């Protein structure tokens with residue numbers, strides 16, 4: 032018998048054989064079938080049913096995972112056997128593998144190891160970490176304060192919902208941790224209680240919290256339940272302002288998340304934290320769990336979705352949340368007299384990234400750095416920019432369940448019905464085709480350019496357009512828009528709400544999508560609107576600059592319209608260019624078709640994350 036390698040955790044069992052004899056394959060197959068009867072996971076089942084032939088392996092659904100293996104092997108280095116190119120092993124090569132897509136499941140893991148030991152002898156197995164370099168699923172613990180579809184206020188949720196799915200398809204083992212909000216409790220997700228995070232000292236007493244889980248394929252979403260903190264009407268605060276105890280709320284989440292990983296015996300290779308609410312986990316990791324062998328090999332990535340939100344609290348917060356008070360100094364978490372949680376993410380992570388390449392550059396300048404640009408410049412060697420993607424299974428006009436008629440680039444006709452439906456939803460008069468509908472779906476925040484929008488409203492309606500706005504947020508903008516609504520009742524549709532279904536209707540039914548942001552770390556709404564044939568007019572900043580190219584009538588290049596100067600007049604100039612092209616039917620139709628074919632799917636970015644994880648974990 033040749034040497035046999037086990038990977039830990041058992042995601043794949045690689046058998047190194049001079050020539051895999053047909054009966055041995057048959058034997059293993061039979062045995063595995065017998066042992067894991069009734070417990071067969073997706074991938075395993077397919078393999079067992081299809082047999083172990085080359086043709087089958089070529090069609091494996093986790094092809095992309097296989098594709099990523101050579102890089103993993105190279106980084107292992109120590110094992111000559113690791114140089115094998117796994118996807119080839121079945122085609123008359125010397126090796127083959129049995130992939131267990133959900134190998135993290137203990138039952139499956141243990142049973143197979145027992146089986147292999149008993150049949151091939153202990154010495155033929157390379158066990159434990161030694162064999163990891165061959166095929167090992169990297170373990171990622173993702174911490175986010177909002178994850179779609181469970182709870183959402185903005186783009187972070189979309190990303191934290193979509194990225195883990197793709198990473199899991201690429202073969203990584205991912206656990207996503209988030210707070211258990213009222214919003215999630217109200218929705219009907221099949222959650223299972225999986226235990227309680229073991230007590231840690233919180234506010235001077237031993238604290239427990241319940242943990243709930245939702246599984247999707249091999250992916251696990253874990254919810255930290257602590258009603259006194261998370262069973263509230265909003266995630267972060269009311270329209271009047273942030274909840275005053277946010278510092279404790281999210282520190283609690285971060286601390287409980289780390290304890291949960293231990294409880295689940297999930298030793299992450301990488302803790303991937305998003306924004307300030309999760310950044311504080313990296314402070315615990317560095318200063319509370321520094322000597323903890325459980326996290327000894329754990330590295331971290333911190334993603335900045337928006338540098339403006341930093342989580343600033345009074346000095347006393349450190350003691351209250353169990354962080355050492357000596358961290359209140361400039362080299363650590365002190366920031367102009369306050370404690371800055373986001374700084375923990377920048378300082379203590381192995382690497383930092385932003386959600387678009389442009390934004391990673393911008394935040395190193397005083398203009399966009401929110402007083403952290405100096406620190407970010409210091410970290411520039413470990414600061415990366417990876418553009419967000421779109422989950423086209425959720426954002427696709429040919430399958431969208433929220434819109435009245437489906438359409439796509441080859442059958443754009445349905446968009447007219449969506450347009451009429453949208454106007455109807457806002458009680459705006461009839462569908463006048465010659466009058467373009469300008470849509471906005473946005474948080475009502477200074478960042479999003481509502482000050483220049485309000486200044487531009489009079490000029491905007493003079494262009495002869497409808498405007499529909501869906502948003503929630505700061506009261507000053509709500510009030511300004513509500514009074515504009517009274518002034519322009521025939522042309523202005525306004526809904527102050529967070530409404531997922533209506534947002535889809537706006538992407539589908541508008542002609543132009545307006546994003547006049549002061550700054551934009553990535554922006555997803557321009558990517559969504561493109562897919563729905565709604566042409567973006569954007570301020571040229573951050574991810575908007577990275578994703579939108581100015582339309583040029585001569586060459587018919589570009590996918591939208593941009594303006595650089597942050598002013599009402601620049602906004603209007605750009606919008607009027609869009610409106611004039613809109614009035615040239617054929618040109619507009621061609622632009623619309625082109626917009627719909629832009630591809631911002633999550634195909635590319637997860638590979639960039641994967642490469643970054645590999646880089647980090649070997650550092």
Ligand code: ADP
Pocket residue numbers: 184185186187189337472473474501502503528529530531534553554555556557
């Ligand atoms: P940000 O994260 O800065 O708010 P993004 O463009 O990255 O901006 O993502 C915004 C996300 O939030 C999009 O999915 C958008 O559709 C959604 N969204 C924003 N406001 C609303 C709202 N009022 N109702 C429904 N969805 C909204």
